Amino acid sequence: MNQSKLVLAILVGTVVLLLWYALVQLFPWGTGSVRNFSATSGEPYASGVANLEEAPPGTWTTDAFEDRFGDRISTLASDRSFSWIIVAPREHYSIPRYFAFHALTQTGVAVLLVLVLGVLSPLPRARRLAAVVVLGAAATIATYGAMLNWMGMPATYGVGESFNLLGGWLLAFAVIDRVAGG
Numbered sequence: 579m580n581q582s583k584l585v586l587a588i589l590v591g592t593v594v595l596l597l598w599y600a601l602v603q604l605f606p607w608g609t610g611s612v613r614n615f616s617a618t619s620g621e622p623y624a625s626g627v628a629n630l631e632e633a634p635p636g637t638w639t640t641d642a643f644e645d646r647f648g649d650r651i652s653t654l655a656s657d658r659s660f661s662w663i664i665v666a667p668r669e670h671y672s673i674p675r676y677f678a679f680h681a682l683t684q685t686g687v688a689v690l691l692v693l694v695l696g697v698l699s700p701l702p703r704a705r706r707l708a709a710v711v712v713l714g715a716a717a718t719i720a721t722y723g724a725m726l727n728w729m730g731m732p733a734t735y736g737v738g739e740s741f742n743l744l745g746g747w748l749l750a751f752a753v754i755d756r757v758a759g760g
Contacts, residue, residue, distance in 0.1 A: 583758050584692060591688030591754040596681060598746040607738025662729045691751050695758055703755060710751040714744040 603609055614630045617637045647654075647665040654661045669675070694713065698706040718740035726736040 587692050587695075587754045587758045588685065588688045590757050591691055591750045592681065592685045594750040594753050595684040595687055595746050598749055599680070599684070599742070602742040602746075605738065605742070607734050608742050609735075609739070611732065611734040611738060660730065687747070688750060688754065691747065691754050692758070695751070695755055706755060707748065707752060710748055711744065714747040717747075718743050 615633070615638055616630060617633045617635050617639065619635050644665055646652075647663050649666065652663045652665075654663055691710070694710065695706065698709055701709070722731070722736040722740045722743075725731040726733065
């Protein structure tokens with residue numbers, strides 16, 4: 579594979595992944611199954627987001643809660659439930675920062691898929707695609723399978739995100755394979 583095809587395959591793969599993840603936001607599983615809460619004194623943080631429940635500041639958290647649980651993964655046990663808590667500063671979730679980091683991570687996935695193509699290139703196309711399905715299944719089981727068990731993640735989220743990851747990888751790999759001349 580020549581260098582220009584390699585770069586083009588990475589760029590096209592990244593765009594396919596970004597478009598795929600934009601599309602799957604519309605599905606009722608994965609991210610679409612998340613309940614969103616906003617308790618801000620001004621404009622709701624997640625204005626326009628589905629499943630948004632708004633309340634006045636201090637309804638669900640306090641400054642002491644955010645100070646105690648901030649910038650780490652924590653757990654909280656009560657008589658009725660066990661919670662995994664991730665608290666990060668709001669700046670972490672700024673839209674430009676989020677999309678820049680998301681583009682960077684999906685470029686990393688595209689690079690890895692191009693490397694997988696390089697290893698699998700002697701195989702017929704159907705076998706290359708099957709190998710990516712196996713790799714994607716391993717990635718989803720290793721991540722979302724563990725989260726379903728360990729964190730008690732709801733199946734609509736974990737299984738949905740597994741489908742989203744596997745579908746995105748397969749679609750991006752198929753396009754990368756074509757662009758690279760496979």
